[in-house]
Amino acid sequence: MVAWLLVIVETYLFFDVIIPVGPALHSIGVFTAIALLKIGLTFGLGVLWFLVIVSLTEIYERSLERRLTPTPSS
Amino acid sequence: MVAVTPAYLKFLVRRGSVVDDVHKQPPSKVPSPMGPVIFAAAAIGEVIVYLMSGSLVPLAVLGAAAVAFAVGLYDDLSVLGGKVKPILLLFAFVPILACLTLQSDLYTSRLVFPILGATGAHFTIYTLLAVAAFPIVANAFNMMDSFNGEVSGFTILVSLALIVGMVLRSVDEPGFSPARLAATLPLLAVSVGFYAFNRYPSRAFDGNSGSLVLGTMFAALAITSGVEIAAIIAILPSILNSFYILASLRGFVERRQMGSRPTYMTPDGMLHASANPTAPSTLVRLVLLPGPLSEKDLVKNILILTSVTCLLSVLTSVLTWVY
Numbered sequence: 001m002v003a004w005l006l007v008i009v010e011t012y013l014f015f016d017v018i019i020p021v022g023p024a025l026h027s028i029g030v031f032t033a034i035a036l037l038k039i040g041l042t043f044g045l046g047v048l049w050f051l052v053i054v055s056l057t058e059i060y061e062r063s064l065e066r067r068l069t070p071t072p073s074s
Numbered sequence: 075m076v077a078v079t080p081a082y083l084k085f086l087v088r089r090g091s092v093v094d095d096v097h098k099q100p101p102s103k104v105p106s107p108m109g110p111v112i113f114a115a116a117a118i119g120e121v122i123v124y125l126m127s128g129s130l131v132p133l134a135v136l137g138a139a140a141v142a143f144a145v146g147l148y149d150d151l152s153v154l155g156g157k158v159k160p161i162l163l164l165f166a167f168v169p170i171l172a173c174l175t176l177q178s179d180l181y182t183s184r185l186v187f188p189i190l191g192a193t194g195a196h197f198t199i200y201t202l203l204a205v206a207a208f209p210i211v212a213n214a215f216n217m218m219d220s221f222n223g224e225v226s227g228f229t230i231l232v233s234l235a236l237i238v239g240m241v242l243r244s245v246d247e248p249g250f251s252p253a254r255l256a257a258t259l260p261l262l263a264v265s266v267g268f269y270a271f272n273r274y275p276s277r278a279f280d281g282n283s284g285s286l287v288l289g290t291m292f293a294a295l296a297i298t299s300g301v302e303i304a305a306i307i308a309i310l311p312s313i314l315n316s317f318y319i320l321a322s323l324r325g326f327v328e329r330r331q332m333g334s335r336p337t338y339m340t341p342d343g344m345l346h347a348s349a350n351p352t353a354p355s356t357l358v359r360l361v362l363l364p365g366p367l368s369e370k371d372l373v374k375n376i377l378i379l380t381s382v383t384c385l386l387s388v389l390t391s392v393l394t395w396v397y
Contacts (some may be wrong), residue, residue, distance in 0.1 A: 003310050004386045007303070008188060015190040024194050039199070053314060054321045057355060064363040068349035 003053055010045045018042055075115035075267035082111050083271070083278055093279060097221060097369045099343045107150045107281020108271065112264050113143040116291060119260025129253035130177040132260075135294040137169020142212055142290035146283030159282075160209035166290050167205045170297065179251075181298045188303065188393035207293050207302075214312035215289030216282060217319065218376075220358065221369055223273035225280065227377045228312065229265035229288045233258060235308035235384035236292065239301035239391040246395040254299040261291045274370045303394065308387035311379050315357035322355040337362055345372055 018041045022034035029035060086092065086105035094101040116139060120132035145162045148154060154162070174180045183200035186192045219225040237258050244250040265288060271278040280288075296305030306313065334350045336359040347362035361367070361375050 001382075001386070003314065004307055004383070004390075007307065007390075011187045011190055015187070019193075025199065026194055026196050050317060050321075053317065057314075057318060057360065060360065061355060061363065065349065068347060068363070
């Protein structure tokens with residue numbers, strides 16, 4: 001559910017923050033400074049999504065790992 | 075597929091092509107791989123859709139699946155490395171590009187997001203994302219292939235979510251080709267047929283050749299039908315599973331190369347989350363953290379989780395195509 005909500009929120013950020021930065025990519029080309037900035041910001045949204053999910057998972061794991069019995073060596 | 079599989083399974087047993095079902099006490103022998111039957115059945119379905127519609131979409135899907143099948147079968151017969159497999163799976167996009175040269179509307183180079191609409195069309199960026207999608211999605215399906223009925227049940231659910239997305243898109247866009255929807259039916263059909271043999275207790279395993287074909291077909295259908303976002307939401311459990319493994323092992327590692335196992339089984343047949351701090355994080359370990367489960371209940375929990383993400387996928391499709 002968090003992963004899905006993040007996709008929706010990041011979609012909003014993508015459309016309302018990143019896309020308005022400079023002209024459209026197809027009119028300026030991919031290998032210009034502004035285009036690379038937009039691509040980098042979009043990539044950053046992906047990294048943020050990944051970090052939030054992995055962090056939440058680690059918190060969840062740590063909260064439950066204390067209850068685990070030691071793993072048999074076999 | 076259901077008619078041919080029993081004879082094929084007997085052939086695999088005669089050939090000695092059986093693997094241990096390690097989640098049974100004692101481990102039972104299960105014929106593997108069923109990938110060739112899965113691929114052949116899907117291929118027949120896609121060819122029929124092509125002959126009936128004339129659209130190249132089913133052939134593009136079939137071409138991508140053929141590349142994944144070749145990679146998977148090689149991996150089944152002679153093990154591929156954890157890094158080589160994703161690189162080879164990048165080539166699954168080549169048949170789609172080839173079909174694009176013959177049918178310009180095979181896919182559109184834009185992503186349509188819920189509520190806010192479509193991005194501008196950009197062939198280079200979209201194509202790079204699409205190429206990268208194949209190893210990610212195919213490996214995500216492959217990583218979900220650890221327990222009886224897991225990957226087959228998972229594929230049934232996500233195929234249904236994909237079909238709902240396409241139906242909603244066709245309502246919004248009357249020009250949406252029904253061939254795209256029809257091309258999804260072979261994926262649903264083979265996963266239902268395979269589930270009959272793969273459900274607990276499994277009578278057949280798909281092998282890498284099967285799971286990579288299912289994942290690649292799903293990715294190809296999502297791309298050619300323009301329902302990528304809803305497709306990603308549907309398979310979130312498998313995507314997250316791959317990310318957990320990547321993050322905890324710091325790179326592409328084959329299941330058989332994991333140093334310590336994420337789970338272990340006790341003599342009563344119950345599966346437990348490993349308490350070993352070096353054990354990789356996997357979706358299965360997360361599901362088992364609250365307490366041990368039998369294999370059947372574990373798969374049931376994973377499929378319930380997948381059903382939730384499929385409902386979110388349908389909601390995403392509604393927000394994209396209806397809202």
